Amino acid sequence: MVQNSENVDDRIMSLLREGGSHAESGFRLLMEQYQERLYWQIRRMVFEHEDANDVLQNCFIKVYRSSHTFEGKSKLYTWLYRIATNEAITFLNKKKQRMATPLDAGESPLANRLRADDHFDGDEAQRKLMAAIETLPDKQRQVFNLRYFDEMNYADMSELLGTSEGALKASFHHAVKKIEGFVRSCD
């Protein structure tokens, strides 16, 4: 059960600092508290469940190994989100290097993959939306996802991404225009 309170973060950090079995309890609490939010952030960046699962598990392993480096200067979720997105971007870069030229040049390779994905039941329009999001640069994709899917306000987003609110608004506006243009070009 997810609890919404900064007290939970304090409890998590306190347990992690105590070490031993307390640290394990703290880490379990951290995962229960944030796994879903982090999963959806990662899933909307890498699109496929298996990839999102790998990235999220790696992210948690990194968090466990480096929990002593968290100084509490930012919110716990901000720290976790940065680790998760860095892990997702690293994963995407490695995947890009592995991927050869798409076999079917007529349709987005992602749309093909989503059609075959057991964990995606969206229709053609939703596949098109994901293919359009995939064309955005990594940072702009993060901004778009946080605003469009999570409906996060710009002040929180600014704290999370370390970017000014004005720059984030402009980035979202350009992302929306790009996606509309992509969809029109597909019709």
Place this chain on the structure above:
Amino acid sequence: MKNNEDLRDELKNSPFLKEMKERPSDGFQVPKNYFQHLPNEVMQKVKEPTFAPVQQPSWLERIEQFMQSLIQPRYALALASVVVLVVAGVVFLKDKNATTTLPAMAEVQLADISDEELFAYVSDNISDFNRQQMLEASGPELPEVKVQQKTPTLPKIKAQKPEMKEIEAYLNDAIDDIDLEDLEAMF
């Protein structure tokens, strides 16, 4: 709620994204009970020896790690190359300095030697000096010495007395080559 209204406003010129936002799902799904099982899966992985949490090393351990890193082949090679270059540089510069300052040092040291000592040294090692060195060392105040060059004398060859028969044979051979005019000129 305000965020949601603001977002609708931001999407007013994007009919596709506005329509997609109205849908209850974006098409992504997760396997059944995925989030219930994930913490256990992660905990199993972090408990493996390779994922033990990293403790902050002490300053002594840091020094030890640094020293060990120097023994790594690539660092050791780099260090050895640097040491060789430094030693070569020092030797080269030392030689250069030695050659440039040697005459000055020699002059200083020679000034400390008394005349008696110099005469004694030259007398003992007279065979090591050639004439030119001695002339140069004598200075301009010494009277010019005329050196008589001996004319080289050819070694005396003991002539063998020829036999009469050989003289007659020689004259018979030579008589044909001598002109009459030459003979008259001889007498």
